Amino acid sequence: MxxxxxxxxxxxxxxxxxxxxxxxxxxxxxxxxxxxxxxxxxxxxxxxxxxxxxxxxxxxxxxxxxxxxxxxxxxxxxxxxxxxxxxxxxxxxxxxxxxxxxxxxxxxxxxxxxxxxxxxxxxxxxxxxxxxxDSSSLQNASEELKKLQFLTPSETTILKLIAQQISTIEIADSLFVSKRTIEKHRSNIISKLELGKETNTLTKWTLNHKNVILEL
Known part of the structure; x- marks a missing residue:
């Protein structure tokens, strides 16, 4: 020592x-x-x-x-x-x-x-x-990071934009894709992150983890 x-x-x-x-x-x-x-x-x-x-x-x-x-x-x-x-x-x-x-x-x-x-x-x-x-906080932190690793580059980009509180329509316009495409990506992200089906669940999750998401 x-x-x-x-x-x-x-x-x-x-x-x-x-x-x-x-x-x-x-x-x-x-x-x-x-x-x-x-x-x-x-x-x-x-x-x-x-x-x-x-x-x-x-x-x-x-x-x-x-x-x-x-x-x-x-x-x-x-x-x-x-x-x-x-x-x-x-x-x-x-x-x-x-x-x-x-x-x-x-x-x-x-x-x-x-x-x-x-x-x-x-x-x-x-x-x-x-x-x-609390040990559960440490475990939860590790699990959150593991889940983020399953996102594709496109999904990661969209997640970062959601974390900046940019709307689905604005994201679609900035990426030159349809609103439906972004909604499909959002659905895939929700599934990979194992989030609930409540309204705005993804938006709430990204805001809670904004600092981590923007570093991806």
Missing amino acids: ISKKDISIVIADDHPMLLKGLYDELTIHNYQVTGKAANGMQALEQILTLEPTLALLDIDMPLLNGFEVIKTASEKKVSTKFIILSFLKETKYITQAKKLGIDGYLLKEDSFFEIEKCIREILQGNSYFSKAI
Whole structure:
């Protein structure tokens, strides 16, 4: 296990007291906090400049959210491992985290003991999700991603447009096909995703998973 003094960390949260509390806990436990950020843009700049061992990020931040920071940093091929530290534990956020291949996902209600456990696990090459996240949420997130893999390129394109709240007629016009063709695609997508037959079930599902869908 790498020594704590050799673990550099960037932390980011737009709540000053939470940011200070996390900084204090990490430094008390002998971790090297090399950067603090109050918004996503600052966090991205520090990660790209400092290339810390770890970055602990909130999701809901100004300018860039935590997921956007991780996506951009990953595209730049930084070696930093990422841990989300958030109040959000709904399946759609867990799904997006899994889609991005995020190393760790913790809740702000977790103890520092669990933060340290997460750090140890991901530095050993494992992923770690908070024990407070219901196992069914993790399972559901994995199942949602599996279902999306069955969509054809055309269905994926249409799903992205639906997620942007574009109507069936507008989608048909933009793709130069008939409304009936789009309706057939919608029916196939509903079947592959195993959604119910309720009115607007596909639209509701895509809005709940919008961030993941737009990354397909």
